[in-house]
Amino acid sequence: MEGTLIHPSAKIGTGVKIGFGTRIGASAVIGDNCVIGDHCTIAQEAGGEWKGRALNLGEGSVIRSHTVLYEGSDLGADSQTGHHVLIREGTKCGPNLRIGSYSDIEGDCTIGDCARFHGYAHIGRGSRLGNFVHLYSLTILLNDPLPPSEAMDPVTLEDGAVVAVGTTVMPGAIMRVGSFAASRTVVAGEIPAGAVVEGPQGCIATHVTFLANFAHGIRHPWTRNFAGRYPEWAQARLKALEESIIASRADFLKNSRPN
Amino acid sequence: MQRTDILALFKEILSRQGKPTDFAEDAELTAVGFRSLDFSELALRVEMAAGVTLTFDAAPLRAIRTVKDVLDFLVAASTSGQQ
Numbered sequence: 093m094e095g096t097l098i099h100p101s102a103k104i105g106t107g108v109k110i111g112f113g114t115r116i117g118a119s120a121v122i123g124d125n126c127v128i129g130d131h132c133t134i135a136q137e138a139g140g141e142w143k144g145r146a147l148n149l150g151e152g153s154v155i156r157s158h159t160v161l162y163e164g165s166d167l168g169a170d171s172q173t174g175h176h177v178l179i180r181e182g183t184k185c186g187p188n189l190r191i192g193s194y195s196d197i198e199g200d201c202t203i204g205d206c207a208r209f210h211g212y213a214h215i216g217r218g219s220r221l222g223n224f225v226h227l228y229s230l231t232i233l234l235n236d237p238l239p240p241s242e243a244m245d246p247v248t249l250e251d252g253a254v255v256a257v258g259t260t261v262m263p264g265a266i267m268r269v270g271s272f273a274a275s276r277t278v279v280a281g282e283i284p285a286g287a288v289v290e291g292p293q294g295c296i297a298t299h300v301t302f303l304a305n306f307a308h309g310i311r312h313p314w315t316r317n318f319a320g321r322y323p324e325w326a327q328a329r330l331k332a333l334e335e336s337i338i339a340s341r342a343d344f345l346k347n348s349r350p351n
Numbered sequence: 352m353q354r355t356d357i358l359a360l361f362k363e364i365l366s367r368q369g370k371p372t373d374f375a376e377d378a379e380l381t382a383v384g385f386r387s388l389d390f391s392e393l394a395l396r397v398e399m400a401a402g403v404t405l406t407f408d409a410a411p412l413r414a415i416r417t418v419k420d421v422l423d424f425l426v427a428a429s430t431s432g433q434q
Binding site (some may be wrong): 108115124274290297298299300302303305306307308309310311 | 394
């Protein structure tokens, strides 16, 4: 704990390691066996309704250097951040979250279990993300329908949605269960369950069950190829998600047409 | 579904992206600019046109390299698919 600044009111579990130059605020509640890197700020003071509310960091979490976590947020057990991650106040995250370096979550967000965000993802204030959501690098989730304004029209990404690299999700967009936004897409409106949306016009191209990679012989839903990267307790839910995505194919074929 | 019909859909998808469609069937997919995303759209269109559920196995997928491979694969899949 050398070189750290820990507020006497902070609650710190057993086996916690804290790096050099890290500051732990009064509202911090840190679970057992967490590892916090150098130069982090845990329970940064927030304003408004979140002032003085606890920052709960679940047990076994790993917070890498230069990360800033505001008070009034919850990170579930076994969460991990990369370096230079920012999580603003009022954000509620389920367990087993992974956030890549330089990503930011702008507060008042709800994020389900086992979410995966690669580096440089921007998650606008108020975003609602389900379980097993994937955001790749340089994805942007917007919330202001007419900037600059105080209007809030946050996005919703349901369970298993995938947003590929460089994609922008416009204010108010809804990506239904298992839908997939290809790289450099602009997503707007409602994307049906299991649909693949692509391009700057956000066209519905196909259903994820048709997505395949020839060289590797793999295909969607991604749970077929990637479930092994999740904890044992999540496996049954991943299987249920996979079945739900496959089942959405029939509705897609009936109601949606590629455009 | 007929091979010629699938080839027409193949070319339509490329044409919409402004890509040339005067290729030989032995052309590599990378050379004609046919992406995996395009394959998924083509497969969807074949399924809708053929009225069957296509089933994909990993091994034949891995063998796909050329336009001909895609056509062979989808002809077979649309013939053996479930009604």
